[in-house]
Amino acid sequence: MAEQVPGKVNMEKLVSLCQRRGFIFPSSEIYGGLSSCWDYGPLGVELKQNIKQAWWRAVVRERDDMVGLDASILMHPQTWVASGHLKQFTDPLVECKKCHLRWRTDEVTDQNCPSCGGELTEPHLFNLMFKTFMGPVEEEANVVYLRPETAQGIFVNFQNVLNTTRKRLPFGIAQIGKAFRNEITTGNFIFRSREFEQMEIEYFVKPGTDEEWFNYWLEERRNWYVNLGIKEENLQLRPHTKGELAHYARKCYDIDYLFPMGWAELEGIANRGDFDLAQHANYSGKSLTYLDEETNEHIVPYIIEPSAGVDRSVLAFLCDAYDEEPAEDEIRVLLHLHPALAPIKVAVLPLSKKENLAQLAREVYTELRPCWMVQYDDTQSIGRRYRRQDEIGTPFCVTIDFQSLEDKQVTIRERDSMNQIRLPIAELKGTLTAKLAGEDLFVLPPGGQIWKEERRD
Ligand code: ATP
Secondary structure: OOOOOOOOOOHHHHHHHHHHHOOEEEOOHHHOOOOOOEEEOHHHHHHHHHHHHHHHHHHHHOOOOEEEEOOOOEOOOHHHHHHOHHHHOEEEEEEEOOOOOEEEHHHOOOOEOOOOOOEEOOOEEEEOOEEEEOOOOOOHHHEEEEOOOOHHHHHOOHHHHHHHHOOOOOEEEEEEEEEEOOOOOOEOOOOEOOEEEEEEEEEEEOOOOHHHHHHHHHHHHHHHHHHOOOOHHHEEEEEOOHHHOOOOOOEEEEEEEEEOOEEEEEEEEEEEEOHHHHHHHHHHOOOOOEEEOOOOEEEOOEEEEEEEEHHHHHHHHHHHHEEEEEEOOEEEEEEOOOOOOOOOOEEEEEOOOOHHHHHHHHHHHHHHOOOOOEEEOOOOOHHHHHHHHHHOOOOEEEEEOHHHHHHOEEEEEEOOOOOEEEEEHHHHHHHHHHHHOOOOOOOOOOOOOEEOOOOOO
């Protein structure tokens, strides 16, 4: 991977913004942090939830052929025997005899340690699953694993979902949840961590239609990112080579994003064939088939799996939204986040803290708060407050000034264009609803004004 892609935000700059503004902090920071674990702060948790909600809406709520699931993180240990994770979910590692750092074999080009140049051991297999014990006694019989992917929770519930929902093929099950991998090489901020979240779909189809559904989901998932604002030129579809294909996959494509350190996987789309249902049927002794009503035959459906990372999506949306613009004698930093993803949708900014103005501003705030995540800010100059909201991606600021007390009108200032309009408070909620839903134009009430300059006090 390249160190820094020209024109992309520098990762250190992004990490600093995320910490400074409360998007993402190192885990247990007061103790010095925990390697490759991250905590989402007040703004980060909103952004992350908005991403998950947008995904859920697109793949569950707005579709007839999908249902949701929330399976437990700890699963019967046999699950990981059947899935192949106990045997196959391993990275061959070499260890430096001098500094004891471990490296994936694909990271070392010769027999020496990339860090200190020391001699390396022969490769050893290292399982990426976190092991723990169930119950009070720590013995092998009680070993359970933290799931390394959410997918298996879906496969083992295939029959439960089929029986309770009466879905017919093709249909899918979607799940969002935590996954854990004891990754060897971590880094690049939240790109590769040891605890992360996945958004996975297992889409069950009739064998023979799998190729068609694979192509469908590839397109569908790419469009999801584009519709939420990711620039098309920053996405690419990359087929896996034969040597790269996972043991369960007949075919796999990565949706890659151009991160600051280069192209890397954002989401994987795999055609898993009948591998998973056949394996679990075999190991559990339960029938995991589907009665094809046309032929009256029991078949094992094929599975198309679009598997996305929540944290990698957070990183991609942040990188894509980050922008710097010259503004007077300073740089305006802004996040062009899609309104559906922006942590704060509207900031209410009274021009002064004076009692009568504050009261009106509070009334506006109280009216908007049930609709969206709204922030009230009355500290520092209005210019500073606009900059603060720009930097966290707030699409709209509503300014209340002394004139507002007289004419019951307020100003909306738009993040990207910096256009400002003045309109009656009575029209505020409707206008913001339209704007947040993506309507391009402000509907100006009679006598309304539109201007561009920043207003400063
Ligand atoms: P990579 O090759 O980058 O390790 P992978 O191919 O092992 O990823 P999958 O097993 O296909 O990843 O997992 C599906 C998705 O889960 C990935 O596309 C990614 O978005 C996310 N993901 C996987 N591992 C991690 C991790 N360690 N940290 C953050 N997200 C991850």
